[in-house]
Amino acid sequence: MALPPAFLDELRARTPLPGLIGRKTRLVKSGRNWKGCCPFHGEKTPSFYVYDDHFHCFGCGAHGDAITFLMRAEGASFPEAVERLAAEAGMEVPRPSAEQAARERRARDLHAVMAAAAEAYHRRLFLPEGRPALDYLLRRGLKEETIRAFQLGWAPSGRGAIAADLRGEGVSEEQLIEAGLLRPGEAGDPPRDFFYARVMFPIRDRRGRVIAFGGRILGDGQPKYVNSPETPLFRKRMGLYGLDLAREGAFRGAQVVAVEGYMDVIALHQAGFTGAVAPLGTALTAEQLEELWRISPEPCLCFDGDAAGARAAARAAEVALPLISTERTLRFATLPAGEDPDTLTARRGPAAFQAVLDGARPMAEALYGLIAEGRPSATPEQRAALRNRLTGAAWAITDKALAAEYRRVLLDRFFAAFRGGRGGPAAPRRIARPAIAExxxxxxxxxxxxxxxxxxxxxxxxxxxxxxxxxxxxxxxxxxxxxxxxxxxxxxxxxxxxxxxxxxxxxxxxxxxxxxxxxxxxxxxxxxxxxxxxxxxxxxxxxxxxxxxxxxxxxxxxxxxxxxxxxxxxxxxxxxxxxxxxxxxxxxxxxxxxxxx
Known part of the structure; x- marks a missing residue:
């Protein structure tokens, strides 16, 4: 029986390819990746490259992931390669069972259901009934080719639309409910559409498979955005909008940047910033940060330049501190007041957003401001409380050597800010400072x-x-x-x-x-x-x-x-x-x- 895709994805994520492949051939750092002589054919000039989740030889064409490498390098069968990698990663290989086989079949079926639903919503966007939604997207500055690339769609206001669209493909009501496309009926009522009268944004996993949808209402109604409920395919805290495209963008050298909304991601990709992603309507989670670090060692988090943006940045830093290391960290960028990436690129062009990215601060530099901003510091008690918060933030870092460095940096800023004992940065003195000694x-x-x-x-x-x-x-x-x-x-x-x-x-x-x-x-x-x-x-x-x-x-x-x-x-x-x-x-x-x- 085939192993669950989720297990294989986690196994690949837990197996650092440079370490595995470095046992067979000497690798050297090449930018963000690694290169060396191919272990599968004799060569003197390195043409074998190792990326975050795969290898590729430009000489002989060898290509694959950790499992493929072990099979080719040591002649292991697929089960043998999986068993060995799982043992090294501290994972247990799932054993076959009738229940698991049934779950796998349902998951495969649900992926097909979600793909068909995305096609149906997308098709309706270009019908007369979807014209208001299409006009809305065009007014927001999106080109038709961008709309098609992101497979944006329209869920009509009539009841039973998605069930009618997919009935011809043999999709049952039970599958639509399990996929989060229908709500179960209450008190004997028939199921009803989860999404209606909304612009539809397909949400994909890192492999490009549709796993959920976000829906935006036209006009000013509430809630403005609604996401799919949690399903066997979708957990909101695990995913990022645009992740599959950002992986490709990062592979080609794009800066990975997390912004707030779906439209921000789409507008940035259209403007050439192909590493853009967004959380799914919530604050960034630890799982989403792990996804970011899988494709970039130093992604940038971009926040609005208002009080809400500062609070969001502080929350993200709090989540990230226990997870950062010498190999992975963050940068923080702040948008001009009143702007978001969508409006900024539309009004002032890509150069304006590039300037925001160029001004991004390393986490160690941004952290002091995120903690100290807006906190009173006029009295010794208030300054002591701020200092305790700074040292507490540093000690949240698991890597103790790195924690000590952060503590030193934060306290250096603290001492410099309050040199002289005042409740703020040192100002010019009214009393001259004569030389007190030779x-x-x-x-x-x-x-x-x-x-x-x-x-x-x-x-x-x-x-x-x-x-x-x-x-x-x-x-x-x-x-x-x-x-x-x-x-x-x-x-x-x-x-x-x-x-x-x-x-x-x-x-x-x-x-x-x-x-x-x-x-x-x-x-x-x-x-x-x-x-x-x-x-x-x-x-x-x-x-x-x-x-x-x-x-x-x-x-x-x-x-x-x-x-x-x-x-x-x-x-x-x-x-x-x-x-x-x-x-x-x-x-x-x-x-x-x-x-x-």
Whole structure:
């Protein structure tokens, strides 16, 4: 008995072709694909190409998928090849049963029913009864050849139309109900059409088979769009409109881009953007993202430039974060306000949409704005909440190395946005920022602070944000600060030996030696320092590195908090700030070791 097509599709999707074929011949990257010498005929110049779901040799014509390759390369029979690939993919080969055979027959029959229905709806579009629908599509800027390529159609308003159209082909009412083309009757009433008085959009699977329909009402009635109900062929969260055509477009080098609606997809294909797809009337799902990644490692998600578009982009990012890896990610594009791809290409031409794609941002760059946009950040509590959301987003990524990189990027943006302690991006200061120390003195203070962190990284959770706020000198100070914060983002164990070993592996051994040079190191930078001494020493050098203008604002904020809370910690912070300001104004050149205690 034949195996279920869904099982074979999943088996092919779970079998990376470059890895399988690379066991037999050496492959090298060629753009988004791979190439090598054909394993089936002797050649010295590579003409054998491996794509996402098939291989092709331009020398001998060999062509096929993972199953075909194993059969040709090792002489395996079809069942043997399937068994071996399934074992490697962790799948169980379905065993024959009478029930399964019946399901397969019904599925094959339903594909034929859906194909016949698509033809019937398409035929009616060009009859007099379909003229209003055809005129609507032409007014929307579609050419007749585009209408025929997408097999758009018309479901008339009369009852029983689809049953009458398909009766001559031997299609029963039971099949029409199972295919989602008829609604079952209630209380003894006969079945009635699921779609009527709507422009019809056939929805195809990745192999080009019609599995469902979307129907749009003419005029302003509601609901504007209706999709087929879920059937043995169709699950809304699994498919994408235009997927079969986008696979072909991506194969020929087109950018894969997900937009909102069916008309957007059709208009973009007509304008030459043949990698366009759309979700089926819902927000993007994890399954739909997996489909996108099957045809492109970095598809672009294109959203409207309004608040609803921003919310949709944020939801898509939330779904995607646990799924991204170093091999697959996303880009985010935003349309001009009030435009969608359909209207944009119609009014301003393909170049306008190409500019939108050219301006798409990588996910790591877009994510900060998606999380921070519109969120209050005027108070320390609000900024802490935003920071928690940023780190939470990063840790949603399954690949922990990648998660650490995202965390570093997001917190770098956070620290830059709130440098100076304000509730938004740093603005020009009213108070001039004089040079608070000679460069050598400033570098020495940075060395003391970094030495404390190197010996006592347990302090990082408390002071990470403060360290990010500092303007440190270029060279070893800035390099060490960046590497320490990045390490802390992904470290499983926070200890001095692990941190120093990590920095050595990063090529910063000399910078560590500079920071830990014994001359002048304060008590707080010694391994035996008590926790209170460590904290006091860190804040001593932090305050002397912060700068007079920043310290004045910090002092004002500390006075306000002390007046409101009468908290001893706030009082101690105000004392330290006042001492630091006085030290700067007296022109003290450096901090002695004992000052930190």
């Amino acid at each position: 460069p050598a003195t400033r570098a020495e203070r940075a060395r003391m602070l970094l030495a404390i962190l190197l010996r006592h990284p347990w302090l990082l959770p408390q002071v990470e944000e403060a360290v990010g706020l500092l303007d440190l000198p270029d060279g070893p100070p800035a390099q060490l600060r960046a590497a320490i914060l990045a390490w802390h983002g992904g470290a499983e164990r926070v200890d001095s030996e692990g941190l120093i070993a990590h920095l050595a592996r990063c090529g910063l051994e000399d910078a560590v030696a500079w920071a830990l040079a014994p001359a002048g190191l304060p008590l707080a930078a010694r391994a035996e320092a008590l926790p209170g001494e460590v904290e006091e020493g860190f804040w001593h050098f932090f305050l002397r590195l912060r700068g007079e203008a920043d310290l004045i604002e910090d002092q004002q904020e500390a006075r306000r908090i002390l007046a409101e809370t009468n908290d001893p910690a706030a009082q101690r912070r105000l004392i330290l700030l006042t001492e630091a300001l006085e030290a700067i104004r007296r022109g003290e050149a450096a901090a002695a070791s004992g000052d930190a205690a």
